[in-house]
Amino acid sequence: MEEEKQTIRAVERALDVLLCFTAGNDLGLTEISQRVGLHKSTVFRLLATLEHRGFVIRDEATEKYRLGLRVLELSASLRREDDPALLLIGEMERLRDQLGETISLYVRDRKDRVRIQAVQSQQAIRRVAPVGARLPLSVGASSKILLAFAEPEVQDLLLSDPSWPASLSPEAYKEQLREIVQAGYATSFEEREPGAAAISAPIFGRNGKLFAALSVSGPSNRLTPDAMLECAPAIVGAAKRMGALIG
Amino acid sequence: MEEEKQTIRAVERALDVLLCFTAGNDLGLTEISQRVGLHKSTVFRLLATLEHRGFVIRDEATEKYRLGLRVLELSASLRREDDPALLLIGEMERLRDQLGETISLYVRDRKDRVRIQAVQSQQAIRRVAPVGARLPLSVGASSKILLAFAEPEVQDLLLSDPSWPASLSPEAYKEQLREIVQAGYATSFEEREPGAAAISAPIFGRNGKLFAALSVSGPSNRLTPDAMLECAPAIVGAAKRMGALIG
DNA sequence: ACCAATGTTTCGTAGCGTGAAACGGAAAGA
DNA sequence: TCTTTCCGTTTCACGCTACGAAACATTGGT
Structure with missing residues (x-):
């Protein structure tokens, strides 16, 4: 123990x-x-x-x-010239301009996820997403991506961790994660914060391992389930292009 | 001791x-x-x-x-909504577009200066200026600004500090600082780094105290002494406008 | 096989960090 | 003005804890 x-x-x-x-x-x-x-x-x-x-x-x-x-x-030393988050910002801006919503990039750091990069929506009503924010891995679209595409052993480790909310049964959750792997993207609707919705897709590195989750988030009255379904291909495509950019 | x-x-x-x-x-x-x-x-x-x-x-x-x-x-907690460096970035971008060179913002932190904000030049040959860099207070245009317009007691403290290079006589240096106060801006030509030049002006807060040094830096063959003399008014003016923006 | 360099563990000692308590000072209240 | 209260700062003796030498483990190079 x-x-x-x-x-x-x-x-x-x-x-x-x-x-x-x-x-x-x-x-x-x-x-x-x-x-x-x-x-x-x-x-x-x-x-x-x-x-x-x-x-x-x-x-x-x-x-x-x-x-x-x-x-x-x-933090300046953290952001080095080979920082993937810098390489991807261009593609993120393009996606922001296309969808008009805030784009975030999350990686898993131990038992949390951390927003390592973000470009903000230009709209008056928008999701504000400060870089560096640390959020729980148990809720949100990008959390599901980071879990669903993680290596099985870390997935088990995280779901059985004492910090995992008891209200979420690991078994049922794993089933949900399998569906997400099938679909290739994940959504969340007013899950972590009321009035907010998000859709997220995985970015894989050259080695085939999950690198980060690309996430589009905004007010839930704009990012309705239908709207998310519609823009999912664009996000999955952008995530794929980003994967080609990084080492 | x-x-x-x-x-x-x-x-x-x-x-x-x-x-x-x-x-x-x-x-x-x-x-x-x-x-x-x-x-x-x-x-x-x-x-x-x-x-x-x-x-x-x-x-x-x-x-x-x-x-x-x-x-x-x-570092995300350092960059808060009331962060002056965020307020000033617009004005810095405008100055960058006008002059085509990299713009930096320095504050004094103890016995060093720290670059708290920067917008990079778009030119092929340019000064790259990572935010967060910590540099000596003894060389460079912005160092002179931060010293020249500092309160007399901190100026004395810094010039008499053991970390102050013995090669720079405090007396002679003070005379140089007085000239800078007179001129309202400072320049440096291949002083800290060969091939680089800079020109810097003070930003004062509402309380009349020095807040930061606004600095334009680039290759010394573009930022010749003559060229710096020419663009000095623009920089001093931008610094004054920035002072009005912060609390 | 050896050697060299790096990362990891053990362990006895004394030096250091600890927390209770006391001190000082400023602000709020009577 | 004199309390009262809340912070921040300093002091000090005790005993835990961080320290460094040395041994051990692991790798890579020749």
């Missing part, structure tokens, strides 16, 4: 503190200590260390903490 | 390991341990911790370490 990997507690705690800031707004010391469940003085020292390296800074006015520019520096 | 702030050694080391990856390429355990000057087993545990939280991952093929998507998640 318990073969925890050998990790360093203080570092783990520091990273937890950092992750608090994914919420977005600035945080005070006490608020952080409550959120991570650590003593004030412990968090104080952790924050002092993070600040010393520039990972967090203090807002001069409010005295609260926020992320520092060091994380921008790190 | 005294009291360092109270920080946590293990965390500090972990952050140093993370910062190794700003180089860009993937790193092996031994290489990291040499770079940060720590024992292999120590780095091994630090990396295991960073990996456990998703800040680094291992390339399946090469077994080397690289940054994980958690840093993308963090």
Whole structure:
């Protein structure tokens, strides 16, 4: 049960503190200590260390903490010249212009999916999709794609994981995933967020393995089930072209 | 020579390991341990911790370490809706289209400057400017802007800092900065990188304090001293308009 | 086969991180 | 003005925990 990997507690705690800031707004010391469940003085020292390296800074006015520019520096190193997300942005823009909706690119990262690239719809009412967002793998069209086309062993691992919602029976869900493999795309209608719908198709690399899920999302009154059925071929086609672009 | 702030050694080391990856390429355990000057087993545990939280991952093929998507998640929180860099991108694009060169936005972060936004030139030969890059405050046109228009106390602090190159006399440099304040803009010609030139102007916030340096950079055979002199008014004007846009 | 280089595990020690408590300071309320 | 309250900061003794040497494992090169 318990073969925890050998990790360093203080570092783990520091990273937890950092992750608090994914919420977005600035945080005070006490608020952080409550959120991570650590003593004030412990968090104080952790924050002092993070600040010393520039990972967090203090807002001069409010005295609260926020992320520092060091994380921008790190993320710049993530986006390298060979970043697939950069290669695919052109094709994504073309699809956006064709369909008028927001286009996202998701990859699986452990037990979540992460939006690694996005081009926003130009319409007044649109889905806004910030790059970097981390979302659950249990709901949404792209989640189903990432699961349905994953290698069987990771699929089993994820569906049997304790973090998998008990309300979703693995057996029934697998049947649904098989249908998606058959169809070649997946849809979701007001599944994760009310008023939103999405349709997603898989992008395979040259090695034949799933690389990412291409997803079109918008308001559910525009992306009706019928409308999604209609634009599915375009999305599947774009995903196929993208697969040819990446290594 | 005294009291360092109270920080946590293990965390500090972990952050140093993370910062190794700003180089860009993937790193092996031994290489990291040499770079940060720590024992292999120590780095091994630090990396295991960073990996456990998703800040680094291992390339399946090469077994080397690289940054994980958690840093993308963090950087997304840095780019919020009220991010000034997002407000200014429109004006930057306009300036790019007018001058045909790459436009960058720099802010001072401690003893460095960081490029927080950029729009790339469309020309075949152009300056490429990745967002997030951290550069020294001692060379380059935008460095001079960030120093010249900084509050006097931080200017003194930076010029007297041990990290300031001894070859640049603070006295003479201050005189140069005064001239820049007079002119309202700064230039650099093959100063930091051979073959590159830049011209930069300050952006002030509503509070009258310096917010960032707007910079135009390109190959030195296009951005000749004469050409820079010619386009200076356009850049100063754009910087002024940008100042009105931010809070 | 050897050697060299890298990644992983073990283990005893002491140095370090920990959390309770006390301190200081600012803002809110009576 | 004097409380009260809430934050942030500092101190300190205890005992856990992170440390590094060394051994072990694994690979690839010659």
